[in-house]
Structures are given as structure tokens and as C-alpha cells.
Amino acid sequence: MARHIVARTSEIPAGGNKVFGLEGRDIVVFHVNGEFFALLNRCPHEGAPLEKAACVARLTSPEPGIYHRDRVGEMLRCPWHGWEFDIRNGQSWFDPNRFRIRSYPVAVESGAELQKGPYVAETFPVHIEDNYVIVEV
Secondary structure, X not given: OOEEEEEEXXXXXXXXXXXXXXXXXXXXXXXEOOEEEEEEOOOOOOOOOHHHOEEEEEEXXXXXXXXXXXXXXXXXXXXXXXXXXXXXXXXXOOOHHHOOOOOOOOOOOOHHHOOOOXXXXXXXXXXXXXXXXXXXO
16 A cells, blocks of 8 residues: 655644545545545545535434434535545445335334445545655555
């Protein structure tokens, strides 16, 4: 895997991002909560640029009316259709094949039994060396 110096850490402000062209691909590097994450700058759904995605928190609910907010800024919300991806591994938790208006059987299961969605945004390893952001492609 080739290593590419893409920026000084100071060039990507906290909560911001920057897009780089590397080996024919646009890669967006996010600076979230003091860490840097690199993803292919393309939503796997219909290709929206993830550089325009909102960095939001993860919301969970143990029961109706009770909500917990954590991992602030670590979920990307696609600017075109609102699909959300985990910035740490690109995993989507949304399954478009089930997104229809019709009735479904209902079951009660623990959160550990739920499955991840089929779409995953491509991620790349990021390292910081002497205040430079380095992406491995």
C-alpha cells in the first residue's frame, strides 16, 4: 500500500474535511474529535460527494421516548438522501431493499441481533507524522 502525504494537520480544521485526488480516486479526510479518517469521497448508494455530508452523532433508543446521543460527529449523513455511515469503518446501517411503504411482521430482539446494512463506504488508513496527515492507498 503506497503512502501519500496529503496535508499538514493544521490544514484540516477540527470538524472539517479536505478532498485529495490519489491514484485516480477522490479521497476525503475528516478531522473529528482529534482524529483523522479517510474515506472514498462517494456515497455507495448513488455517488453523492461525502465531503458535503453532515457529521452527526449516533442516536440510540433503549425504548420509545428515551434517546441517547454519543459518538458526536462520527456518523456521516449523505447530503443527497440522508443515508448514514460510520466514519470509523464506512459501514452503513441502512438497508435500501427494505425501504418501502408496506406492512412487515414485527419482532422484538436485542440490539446485538440486528444486522448491518449491505453498503460500506471505502475507508483508508490515516497516520500523523510530524504534523503531516498521511493516507495509505
